[in-house]
Amino acid sequence: MGFTININGTPRSVDVDGDTPLLWVLRDVLGMTGTKFGCGQALCGACTVHLDGSAIRSCITAIDSIGDSKVTTIEAIGATSAGELIQKAWLDREVAQCGYCQSGQIMSATALLATNPHPTDADIDDAMSGNICRCGTYVRIREAIKVAAQTRVKEG
Amino acid sequence: MIFDRTTSHSSDTRLSRRGFLVSAAMTGGSLVIGLTLPVEEGSAAGAEGFVPNAFIRIGHDSEVVLTMPYVEMGQGTYTSIPMLIAEELEVDLKQVRLEHAPPNEKLYVNPLLGVQATGNSNAIRGAWKPLREAGAAARLMLIEAAATRWGLEAKSCHAEAGEVIHGPSGRRLSYGALVADAARLQLPTNVVLKSPAEFKLIGTPAKRLDAAGKVNGSVVYGIDARPTGVKIATLAQSPVFGGRVKSVDDSAAKLLNGVRQIVRLDDAVAVVADHMGAAKKGLEALRIEWDEGANAALATEDVARELEQAILRAGPVAQNIGDAGQAMANAVTRIAANYHVPFLAHAAMEPMNCTVHVRGGECEIWLGTQAIARVQALAAKAAGLPIEKVIVHNHLIGGGFGRRLEADGAVRAVQIARQIDGPVKVVWTREEDIQHDMYRPYWVDRIEAGLDEAGRPVAWTNRFAGSSVIARYLPPAFNNGLDPDTTEGAIDLVYALPNLHVEYVRVEPPGIPTAFWRSVGPSHNVFVTESFIDELAAAAKQDPVAYRRALLHHNPRAKAVLDLAAEKAGWGATLPKGWGRGIALQNVFGSLLAQVAEVEITRDGSVRVHRVVCAMDCGTVVNPDTVQAQLQSGVMFGVTAALYGEITLKNGRVQQANFDNYQVLRINEAPAVEVHLVKSAEPPGGMGEAGTSGIVPAIANAVFAATGKRLRKMPIDPHSLKA
Ligand code: FES
Numbered sequence A: 001m002g003f004t005i006n007i008n009g010t011p012r013s014v015d016v017d018g019d020t021p022l023l024w025v026l027r028d029v030l031g032m033t034g035t036k037f038g039c040g041q042a043l044c045g046a047c048t049v050h051l052d053g054s055a056i057r058s059c060i061t062a063i064d065s066i067g068d069s070k071v072t073t074i075e076a077i078g079a080t081s082a083g084e085l086i087q088k089a090w091l092d093r094e095v096a097q098c099g100y101c102q103s104g105q106i107m108s109a110t111a112l113l114a115t116n117p118h119p120t121d122a123d124i125d126d127a128m129s130g131n132i133c134r135c136g137t138y139v140r141i142r143e144a145i146k147v148a149a150q151t152r153v154k155e156g
Numbered sequence B: 001m002i003f004d005r006t007t008s009h010s011s012d013t014r015l016s017r018r019g020f021l022v023s024a025a026m027t028g029g030s031l032v033i034g035l036t037l038p039v040e041e042g043s044a045a046g047a048e049g050f051v052p053n054a055f056i057r058i059g060h061d062s063e064v065v066l067t068m069p070y071v072e073m074g075q076g077t078y079t080s081i082p083m084l085i086a087e088e089l090e091v092d093l094k095q096v097r098l099e100h101a102p103p104n105e106k107l108y109v110n111p112l113l114g115v116q117a118t119g120n121s122n123a124i125r126g127a128w129k130p131l132r133e134a135g136a137a138a139r140l141m142l143i144e145a146a147a148t149r150w151g152l153e154a155k156s157c158h159a160e161a162g163e164v165i166h167g168p169s170g171r172r173l174s175y176g177a178l179v180a181d182a183a184r185l186q187l188p189t190n191v192v193l194k195s196p197a198e199f200k201l202i203g204t205p206a207k208r209l210d211a212a213g214k215v216n217g218s219v220v221y222g223i224d225a226r227p228t229g230v231k232i233a234t235l236a237q238s239p240v241f242g243g244r245v246k247s248v249d250d251s252a253a254k255l256l257n258g259v260r261q262i263v264r265l266d267d268a269v270a271v272v273a274d275h276m277g278a279a280k281k282g283l284e285a286l287r288i289e290w291d292e293g294a295n296a297a298l299a300t301e302d303v304a305r306e307l308e309q310a311i312l313r314a315g316p317v318a319q320n321i322g323d324a325g326q327a328m329a330n331a332v333t334r335i336a337a338n339y340h341v342p343f344l345a346h347a348a349m350e351p352m353n354c355t356v357h358v359r360g361g362e363c364e365i366w367l368g369t370q371a372i373a374r375v376q377a378l379a380a381k382a383a384g385l386p387i388e389k390v391i392v393h394n395h396l397i398g399g400g401f402g403r404r405l406e407a408d409g410a411v412r413a414v415q416i417a418r419q420i421d422g423p424v425k426v427v428w429t430r431e432e433d434i435q436h437d438m439y440r441p442y443w444v445d446r447i448e449a450g451l452d453e454a455g456r457p458v459a460w461t462n463r464f465a466g467s468s469v470i471a472r473y474l475p476p477a478f479n480n481g482l483d484p485d486t487t488e489g490a491i492d493l494v495y496a497l498p499n500l501h502v503e504y505v506r507v508e509p510p511g512i513p514t515a516f517w518r519s520v521g522p523s524h525n526v527f528v529t530e531s532f533i534d535e536l537a538a539a540a541k542q543d544p545v546a547y548r549r550a551l552l553h554h555n556p557r558a559k560a561v562l563d564l565a566a567e568k569a570g571w572g573a574t575l576p577k578g579w580g581r582g583i584a585l586q587n588v589f590g591s592l593l594a595q596v597a598e599v600e601i602t603r604d605g606s607v608r609v610h611r612v613v614c615a616m617d618c619g620t621v622v623n624p625d626t627v628q629a630q631l632q633s634g635v636m637f638g639v640t641a642a643l644y645g646e647i648t649l650k651n652g653r654v655q656q657a658n659f660d661n662y663q664v665l666r667i668n669e670a671p672a673v674e675v676h677l678v679k680s681a682e683p684p685g686g687m688g689e690a691g692t693s694g695i696v697p698a699i700a701n702a703v704f705a706a707t708g709k710r711l712r713k714m715p716i717d718p719h720s721l722k723a
C-alpha cells in the first residue's frame, strides 16, 4: 500500500504494508540509517525519532498510524535549536563511545530539552530511562543535558 | 591499498635488527615506515622475523596516514593511537589520519598465532613503544634529509609542527617536501624516545576524533551497509544448540508483501525480503519443526552440577608458590567456600549482522569486526572459495565486548547469501542475538584459605572449572591444560601470599558455545578472589581495607590505589541504615585498580548502587579523558552483570530473549562514578575491561557490609536479601 509521510520537512512516498514499523521504512526503504535498530520491542530506545516533537519508538510505530504528523530524525535534529544545543553538549562532554545508541539518546534528550528548559535529575531519569546504552555513557549523558540546559540559559 | 604498494617496493625494504621497526620504503613519493604491532598479547615479542602489520605513510602533502590492525569499538583507540605517533613525529594531532587495516594473510596475521584481532585491552599496550619509535625514526630521517639538502649537520636542526627548522638561519621545510629524500635514507638504529617530562600531547585530554559522526547519525556501522540492490534477511536458528531443521512450511510466509525468498539451511531458516519489517513478518509466518538433537533436555543446573563434580578432581597446576598443603595443615583457622558465576550474553547495542554478496567465484562482505582476518578465513571456507576471493569491508562497531572477535555471524550470512542472487544483509533480531550468542563461560570455584593466629592468610588454594575460550579460539596458546586468559586474576594476586596453589580444570559445557566477554578471565577470577579475601577479613574480624593493606608491603603501587580509593570514598564514615560500602583491588590487564562501591539494599531486597569511586594506576596516561570514560563504561557493564546478568538454559534453550528479561542498567539506576588517577611513569596498562571485573566483588562486599550476607553466586538474588 502507498503512504506519503512528512520526514524532516519533505514528503516521502513508500509502498509497504500499513503495519510496517516506521523504523524499517526509514532504514531499509528510504536508506536513512541514522535511526538505529536495537530491540524491536520498545525496550531500548535506539530507534527513537520525533513525531510532532515528541519522542517515540519507531520500531513499534506502524506507518499507517502517522498520517499528517511530522517525523523528525537524527539526520535533521541539528536544525532545531534544542537539537543543536544537545549535539554540541554531546561533543563537549565526549559522550559517545561506540556511539550506536547515541542517535536515540540525542532524540530523547532533545525532546526533553525542547519542553523542559531546566530538567532536574528526576526529569532526566524519566525522559532517558527508556534509552539503553550498553557502553554505559550515562554519567556523561546526564552532564551533557545539563550543559545544554545551561548554555541555553546563557544564550537567553 | 597501501600495503600492496609497499610490498611491491620490497627491494627498498630494509630490516632493522632491533625493536619493532621493520622497514622504510618509498612508495609513490611517500615515506612509508612499516612496523610490527602485537595483535595478541605478548605475541610480537616472540615472533621470529617480524612481518610488518602497520604502516605509517607521510605523503608530499605532509599528511600522516596510519594503517593499523586495531578497530575502534568505543574505547577511544582511534584517538589515543595517533597521539603516540604525533608526539614523537612532532606533528599536530589533526594531521594524523587512521585507516582500517584490510585483512591480509601475509601482512596482518601474526605469524605465531594466526590472529588479527582487537581484544584483551591490548591496543594501547601493544602500540605504546612501536608507534613512538616509528614516529621518532621518521622524524630523524626527515631532519637528516633537510640537513643534507641545506649542507648542515642534522643536530643543528629540529622538528616542530610538521616542519624541519634550522633555528639560526630560520630556514624551514615541510615534511611533505622532504619525504622523497627521507625515504632513501637508512632506518635509524638507535632511536631515543622522549622522557615523560618532554611529552606535549601524551597525558593531555585530546578530543575524540570519531565523535562528530556519532551525534548526527552519519557514522556507518556494519548494519548500515547498503550495497546497491541489497535485500534484508532475518533468521531463526535451532532453538536448541546443535539441533536441525526437520521441516518448514513456508506457504503463508511466501504470500506476504515484500517477502522474496525463504532459505533453508541445515540448522536455520532465513526469510529474505525488501525490508526488515517484511522479513520479520515472514519469519513469524513460518512453521518450522526442529529435530532438537542431543541437548534437548539440557538445563543450567546440569552444567553447574558437572562443574561441581569437576572441582573434586585435580587439574593442571596454574600456579604454585611455597607449600600450600603443609601450610593449610598447620593453619589455626581454615575457611572454604564455593563460588559460581553464570553464563553471560554480550548484548551489544548493534545486533549481530553481516552483509554478503556471493557472485561468480567471489564473495564481498560488509560488517564490523574485531577480527577481520578470522572473518575472511572462515567466510572463505563457508563460501568454498580461496581466501583471496573474499573481500571484507570493516566498519565501526556498535559494541564489541568480545562478541565481534567471533566469525560465526559472517559464516552464517555467507551460508544464506550463497543461495541468493545479489547482496543480502542478514540482521539478527534481538531475540536471536541473545539466544544465539556465544557466552561468557559458567565457572565454579572451590577456594580455601588457612589463617594464622593473627588472621593472616598463610595458605591459599583455589581450584576452578569451566570452559577455556582460548583453547578453541587460539589453540597454540592453550598449553598443558592451561591458558593465560582463563587464569588471569587467579594466579597473580596483588597480595603477599606465601603459600598459594591454583588449579584449573577445563570442562566444556555441552550445548552452549562460549566466547570472550569484556574482561574475560578476570570477570570471573577477580569476583572470586576479591570476595574471598573479604571473607578472610571478616573471619579475622578486621576492616576489609586494613586487612588488604597489611598484605601489600611488597607492592607500593597497589597500596597507593587502595589508599586513594579508600580516602576518596570516605571509607569508614557512617552510612544510612541499609547501606554498605565494599572494596575490591586488582592488578589485571597491566593496570592497578581499587574500587569502592556504595550500595543500598531496599526492603524488597533489590540492590541500588549509588556511588562508585575508582582509583587507578594504569601507568602513563595517554588520554586521561578516555581513561575516565572507559572506567565509567566498565563500571556500568559490571553493575549490569552483578545486578542482572544471567543466561540460563532450560530444555536446551536460552530462556532470556530481549532487554525485558536480559536487563541492562538504565540511567535511572546508574551510579555516580568518580575516577582518580595515580601519576605513574610506567608503560600504559589496559583499561577497557578493568572497570568491569573489579566492580562486581566491590558490590558483593558492600552487600555483605550492609546485610552480613555473603554473595557467592552471581547475579545478586534479591529474594535472598529481603528484609
Ligand atoms: S529498537 Fe525500538 S526501542 Fe529498541
Ligand code: FES
Binding pocket: A096, A097, A098, A099, A100, A101, A102, A132, A133, A134, A135, A136, A137, B074, B349, B398, B399
Ligand atoms: S555508546 Fe555504545 S551503546 Fe551507547
